[in-house]
Amino acid sequence: xxxxxxxxxxxxxxxxxxxxxxxxxxxxxxxxxxxxxxxxxxxxxxxxxxxxxxxxxxxxxxxxxxxxxxxxxxxxxxxxxxxxxxxxxxxxxxxxxxxxxxxxxxxxxxxxxxxxxxxxxxxxxxxxxxxxxxxxxxxxxxxxxxxxxxxxxxxxxxxxxxxxxxxxxxxxxxxxxxxxxxxxxxxxxxxxxxxxxxxxxxxxxxxxxxxxxxxxxxxxxxxxxxxxxxxxxxxxxxxxxxxxxxxxxxxxxxxxxxxxxxxxxxxxxxxxxxxxxxxxxxxxxxxxxxxxxxxxxxxxxxxxxxxxxxxxxxxxxxxxxxxxxxxxxxxxxxxxxxxxxxxxxxxxxxxxxxxxxxxxxxxxxxxxxxxxxx
Numbered sequence: 001x002x003x004x005x006x007x008x009x010x011x012x013x014x015x016x017x018x019x020x021x022x023x024x025x026x027x028x029x030x031x032x033x034x035x036x037x038x039x040x041x042x043x044x045x046x047x048x049x050x051x052x053x054x055x056x057x058x059x060x061x062x063x064x065x066x067x068x069x070x071x072x073x074x075x076x077x078x079x080x081x082x083x084x085x086x087x088x089x090x091x092x093x094x095x096x097x098x099x100x101x102x103x104x105x106x107x108x109x110x111x112x113x114x115x116x117x118x119x120x121x122x123x124x125x126x127x128x129x130x131x132x133x134x135x136x137x138x139x140x141x142x143x144x145x146x147x148x149x150x151x152x153x154x155x156x157x158x159x160x161x162x163x164x165x166x167x168x169x170x171x172x173x174x175x176x177x178x179x180x181x182x183x184x185x186x187x188x189x190x191x192x193x194x195x196x197x198x199x200x201x202x203x204x205x206x207x208x209x210x211x212x213x214x215x216x217x218x219x220x221x222x223x224x225x226x227x228x229x230x231x232x233x234x235x236x237x238x239x240x241x242x243x244x245x246x247x248x249x250x251x252x253x254x255x256x257x258x259x260x261x262x263x264x265x266x267x268x269x270x271x272x273x274x275x276x277x278x279x280x281x282x283x284x285x286x287x288x289x290x291x292x293x294x295x296x297x298x299x300x301x302x303x304x305x306x307x308x309x310x311x312x313x314x315x316x317x318x319x320x321x322x323x324x325x326x327x328x329x330x331x332x333x334x335x336x337x338x339x340x341x342x343x344x345x346x347x348x349x350x351x352x353x354x355x356x357x358x359x360x361x362x363x364x365x366x367x368x369x370x371x372x373x374x
Contacts, residue, residue: 025278026083029076036073036288040066043292046305054301057135058120062295062302064144065113068151069288071106076285079103082173090171096178097159105155108191110288112147114243114250115195121243122202125209154191158184175281176273185261192258199247242299246291253287256280 044066051059078099124131158164164183166176257280264272295302 021278022083022086025282026080028282029080029083032282032285032289033073033076033080036076036285037070039289039292039296040069040073042306043295043302044070046302046309049309050301050305057137057140058117058124060140060144061113061117061120064147065110065117065291068106068109068113069291072103072110072285072288075099075103075106091173093165093169093178094159096169096173097165099173100175100178101155101159103155105151107285107288108154109148109151110291111192111195111250111254112151114246114291115198116143116147117243118199118202118247122206125206154187157187175277181273182265185265189258189262189265192254196251196255199251203244203247242294245294245298249290249294250287253290254284257284 044063047059047063047066050056051063120135123134127134158179161183164180166178166180169178257276260272260276260280264270264276296306297303
């Protein structure tokens with residue numbers, strides 16, 4: 001009897017700990033999704049303004065990255081709601097598959113967009129003469145369309161292929177409880193490691209080119225060419241530094257998840273699914289928060305545009321809250337100019353401003369000669 005009671009107590013404690021873990025994870029995901037959506041939305045607005053101002057096609061890829069990360073944040077919100085408010089009834093397998101697909105699809109789009117950004121910078125440095133033709137409206141739109149088609153295929157493939165679905169589904173909606181682990185891990189690793197290899201090839205090749213250009217500049221300076229103008233090449237190299245930081249953060253965020261996934265596939269006795277779902281997957285999703293922070297803090301154009309946006313917001317608040325209009329509008333006389341006028345003229349109502357010199361002169365109503373002259 002005592003053994004039975006102790007077993008019941010242990011089972012109750014384990015169930016309580018599982019509920020607490022799910023609730024804590026739900027709040028963590030909820031807070032993370034709020035940060036992901038807000039930061040990426042701020043960067044997306046600044047990128048839209050930059051595209052309208054400069055018309056640069058390369059910013060379209062960065063905007064697509066921000067939109068994909070926003071969708072990741074919304075998908076996480078749905079999962080977080082189940083952790084905060086647990087379901088009383090088991091979820092259907094089809095609904096769980098769709099939920100995981102809506103998480104996987106924007107995540108794959110975010111990863112592939114970083115590949116497109118790196119490819120764009122690589123072509124700009126490697127083939128500068130062809131870059132203007134390659135980076136046109138139709139190639140940019142076509143590449144983004146192909147990217148989202150591939151992302152939809154990767155995300156919804158478990159919904160379409162029956163063999164990728166876990167046959168022993170018991171109503172608990174987690175990633176590896178509804179999707180057959182080996183098949184989806186093989187697909188993920190087959191996409192991740194080739195993309196990572198291409199990233200490394202791009203940057204090693206560009207590093208060799210940059211070292212060659214640096215040697216040429218040093219030779220020109222030694223020869224006495226002090227007035228050599230920097231080419232647009234170095235602008236692309238500076239932009240590539242930001243992309244390199246993005247790829248580095250992406251590698252640190254997702255590489256542990258995919259590496260442990262390979263270990264799980266090779267080691268059938270290892271039970272690493274909970275570690276993958278609860279820790280490494282969350283670490284990978286943090287990459288969607290790192291991306292906008294990198295652009296907001298590292299990329300000069302985006303940082304300046306965000307500063308301009310906040311400056312306009314502060315200016316609008318000043319105009320709506322001020323009592324005197326001359327504090328907001330620049331066409332009013334400055335205080336230094338008003339000080340040069342006599343007190344009698346300033347106290348009279350103004351009908352017009354006649355600009356004779358750079359200073360503005362107030363004309364009172366009691367002088368009809370001015371109106372005749374006009």
